[in-house]
Amino acid sequence: MAADEAFDALADPVRREILTLLAQNDECSAGELSDRINRVGRTAVSSHLRVLRTAGLIAERRNGRFRYYSVDATGPAQDVIQLLQELFQGSLDAAKAAVETGAADADGSIRRAM
Amino acid sequence: MSRLALTAEQHVDAPPAAVFALFGAGTGAGWLFDAVCDRVALGAVVTLQAPMFGMAAGPVEILGRISAVRSPSRIEIRHDQPWRGRLRVHVDPDGSGTRVRLIADLDDAGLHWLMRRRGFSVPDGGVEGTHPVGLLTSKSGSASVFASATENLAAMAVEEINAEGGIRGRPVRLIVGDDATDPRLGTIEAWRLVHAGCRAIMASTTSATFTRAAHELRGADVLMVQPVMNEGGMGGGLRVQLGERPESQLRAAAAPIMEVAGGRRWFLAGNDYVWPQVVHSAARRVLADHGGTVVGEGFAPLGTRDFAPLIENVLRSGADIVLSSFVGADLVHFERQCHAMGVRERCRSLALALDEPTRERIGDDAASGMWGVSGYFEQLPGDINEAFLRRYRAAYGAFAPPVSSISESVYEALHLYAIAARRATDDDAVSTARELHTSHMAFPRGMVSVVGPETMQQRLFLAEATPGGFLVSRAG
Numbered sequence: 282m283a284a285d286e287a288f289d290a291l292a293d294p295v296r297r298e299i300l301t302l303l304a305q306n307d308e309c310s311a312g313e314l315s316d317r318i319n320r321v322g323r324t325a326v327s328s329h330l331r332v333l334r335t336a337g338l339i340a341e342r343r344n345g346r347f348r349y350y351s352v353d354a355t356g357p358a359q360d361v362i363q364l365l366q367e368l369f370q371g372s373l374d375a376a377k378a379a380v381e382t383g384a385a386d387a388d389g390s391i392r393r394a395m
Numbered sequence: 396m397s398r399l400a401l402t403a404e405q406h407v408d409a410p411p412a413a414v415f416a417l418f419g420a421g422t423g424a425g426w427l428f429d430a431v432c433d434r435v436a437l438g439a440v441v442t443l444q445a446p447m448f449g450m451a452a453g454p455v456e457i458l459g460r461i462s463a464v465r466s467p468s469r470i471e472i473r474h475d476q477p478w479r480g481r482l483r484v485h486v487d488p489d490g491s492g493t494r495v496r497l498i499a500d501l502d503d504a505g506l507h508w509l510m511r512r513r514g515f516s517v518p519d520g521g522v523e524g525t526h527p528v529g530l531l532t533s534k535s536g537s538a539s540v541f542a543s544a545t546e547n548l549a550a551m552a553v554e555e556i557n558a559e560g561g562i563r564g565r566p567v568r569l570i571v572g573d574d575a576t577d578p579r580l581g582t583i584e585a586w587r588l589v590h591a592g593c594r595a596i597m598a599s600t601t602s603a604t605f606t607r608a609a610h611e612l613r614g615a616d617v618l619m620v621q622p623v624m625n626e627g628g629m630g631g632g633l634r635v636q637l638g639e640r641p642e643s644q645l646r647a648a649a650a651p652i653m654e655v656a657g658g659r660r661w662f663l664a665g666n667d668y669v670w671p672q673v674v675h676s677a678a679r680r681v682l683a684d685h686g687g688t689v690v691g692e693g694f695a696p697l698g699t700r701d702f703a704p705l706i707e708n709v710l711r712s713g714a715d716i717v718l719s720s721f722v723g724a725d726l727v728h729f730e731r732q733c734h735a736m737g738v739r740e741r742c743r744s745l746a747l748a749l750d751e752p753t754r755e756r757i758g759d760d761a762a763s764g765m766w767g768v769s770g771y772f773e774q775l776p777g778d779i780n781e782a783f784l785r786r787y788r789a790a791y792g793a794f795a796p797p798v799s800s801i802s803e804s805v806y807e808a809l810h811l812y813a814i815a816a817r818r819a820t821d822d823d824a825v826s827t828a829r830e831l832h833t834s835h836m837a838f839p840r841g842m843v844s845v846v847g848p849e850t851m852q853q854r855l856f857l858a859e860a861t862p863g864g865f866l867v868s869r870a871g
Contacts, residue, residue, distance in 0.1 A: 294579065297514070297583060298583075300514055300516065301583060301586065301587065301590075303516065338514055338515070352515070352516040357510045357513070357515035357517075358506060358510065360510075360513060360515070361506060361509035361510050361513055361515075362399070362401065362501075362506075364447070364509070364513070365401055365499065365501065365509070366401055366403065368426075368445060368446070368447060369401060369402075369403035369427075369497050369499060370403040370405075371425065371426075372403070372425040372426050372427035372428065372445075372497065373403050373404070373405035373425070373427070373495055373497060374405060374425070375423075375424055375425025375426070375428070376405070376407065376414065376417060376424045376425050376427065376428045376495065377405050377406075377407045377495075378424075378425075379417060379422055379423060379424035379425065379428070380407050380408075380409040380413055380414055380417060380424070381407065381408050381409065
C-alpha cells in the first residue's frame with residue numbers, strides 16, 4: 282500500500298468517520314454506512330469508499346447486488362514498520378550526504394547552531 | 396508487551412568524530428542528527444522533528460532526553476512522546492570511514508499509535524470484568540510537551556486504585572486516546588474511548604479539544620473530567636472541570652511580578668483559542684485592580700513556529716511584563732525567540748502554563764526571567780509529595796519526564812473519580828458525577844477539595860525559572 286495514498290485517504294473527515302464506523306462494526310453495507318453518515322449524501326459516501334479501498338484501508342465483499350465493507354486487517358503492522366524503517370534509513374542517508382559534502386570541518390568540529 | 400528492535404545502517408566516508416559532531420549541530424544533516432538540544436550531554440532534553448507521514452503533513456516531534464552519551468561513539472535517547480521508546484546511535488570506525496547504526500525499540504503502544512495515525516483500526520481489547528476509564532491526552536502536536544508525563548501518572552494512579560481493590564470489585568482499565576492537539580481528532584478519539592466502553596474520560600488536553608469533545612459527546616452517557624488548568628464555564632451534568640482558574644492564578648501572581656519587574660505595563664500574548672482568550676479578559680480585570688495597565692495584545696494560532704512579528708510588537712509596546720498564554724511547544728518557541736530577540740533585557744514574563752517539562756525545553760538561558768503560577772511543582776515540600784515522586788521515579792526511571800501540575804492533576808482526578816465511583820449510590824455516571832462534586836483528599840500538592848462541577852480549592856505557588864528548575868514560593 283502506498284504510504285501517501287493512505288495518508289491522503291485519511292485527510293478527509295468523512296473518510297475518518299467511515300473508518301471509525303467500520304472499526305466499531307465488523308462489516309457494514311454501503312447503505313448502512315450512508316444511513317449513519319448524515320453530513321454527505323449516498324453518492325459521496327460511495328466515492329469516499331472507493332478512495333479508502335484504493336488506498337488499501339478497507340476491504341470490499343460483494344453478495345448479489347449488495348456490497349459490504351470492513352477494515353482491511355492484512356498488514357497494518359507491516360506497513361508501519363516499513364514506514365519507520367524508511368524514516369530511519371532516510372535520516373542516516375541525509376547524515377552521510379551532509380558529512381560527505383563537507384558540512385563538517387576536516388578536524389571534525391562543527392559550528393553549533395541554536 | 397512485545398518489543399521490536401528496528402535497525403538502519405550507513406557507511407560514511409569521514410572519521411567517527413566528524414559524524415558524531417554532527418549530532419545536535421543543526422547543519423541540515425537529516426531529522427535524527429539535526430536533533431534540537433542545547434547540549435549533547437547526559438540528561439539533556441532532545442526534540443527530533445521526524446517527517447513521519449510525509450513532508451506535507453509536517454513533522455512529528457519525538458520528545459526525549461539523552462540517557463547515555465560517549466563521544467565519539469554512542470548516543471542513547473529515551474523518548475516519551477509520541478510513544479515511550481529508546482533510540483540508540485552507534486558510530487564506529489569502518490575501514491577509513493565510519494559505520495553509523497540506528498537501533499530503535501518499538502513496543503505495542505508505539506506500534507498501535509503509528510497504526511492508528513495511519514488510519515488502521517486497532518482493537519482496544521475486551522473490557523469485560525473491568526471498569527474502563529479513558530485518558531484523552533496529547534501524544535503529538537504542541538501540547539505533547541506539557542503532556543509528557545501525563546500517561547505515566549494516569550497509569551500510576553490506576554495501579555494504586557487497583558491495589559486498593561479497584562472500583563466496585565473490578566480493576567480499572569485505562570484506555571488512551573491521542574488528540575494530536577487537534578480538537579477535531581480529539582473528538583474522534585473521545586468517541587473511540589466511548590465505543591470501547593469507557594465509563595468516564597479524563598480529558599487532559601487543551602480547552603480547545605475539551606470544549607469541542609464535551610459538546611459533541613453530549614448524547615453519550617459518559618462522565619468527562621478536565622483535570623488540567625482551564626477557564627471553566629462548562630461544568631454541570633456529566634462535565635466536571637477541575638484545575639487552576641486563570642483569575643486565581645493572576646490574582647496570586649500579578650502584584651509580586653510587578654514588584655520584581657519594577658513596572659506595571661503588560662503585553663498580553665497567547666495562542667488563539669478559548670483558554671488564552673479567557674486568560675486575557677481575566678487579566679484586564681485583575682491588572683486594573685492591581686494598578687497595572689495593558690499596553691498591547693496579540694494572538695497566534697496553535698502550532699505557530701515564527702513569532703517574530705508578534706515579538707516586535709512586544710518590544711515596540713514598551714511593556715515591563717509579558718503575560719504569555721501560549722502552551723506546550725508554542726510556549727517553548729515563543730520564549731526562545733523572545734530571549735533571542737532581546738525581550739528578556741526589558742521584560743519579565745509570566746506564563747500560567749509554565750511547568751517543568753516546558754521550562755526545560757525552553758532551556759536554562761532562555762527561561763531566565765520567566766515566572767509560572769500553579770498548584771503543583773516538583774519542588775513542593777511534604778511527605779506525600781516525596782513519596783509520590785519516589786514511586787514515580789521507581790516506576791519510570793531517572794530519565795522519565797518531570798512531573799508538573801498538569802500531569803499530576805490527572806493522577807489526582809483519577810483518584811477522586813475512584814473515590815466518587817465507590818461512594819456513589821448507583822453504579823452510573825450521574826451518580827458518580829454527583830459524588831465527585833463533594834470530594835476531597837490530601838494529594839502531593841496538598842489538600843484538594845472539589846466544590847460543585849467546576850471549582851477545585853487548592854493552594855497556589857509562584858515559581859521563578861532558575862537554571863535546572865524553579866524557585867518555588869507560596870503565593871499570597
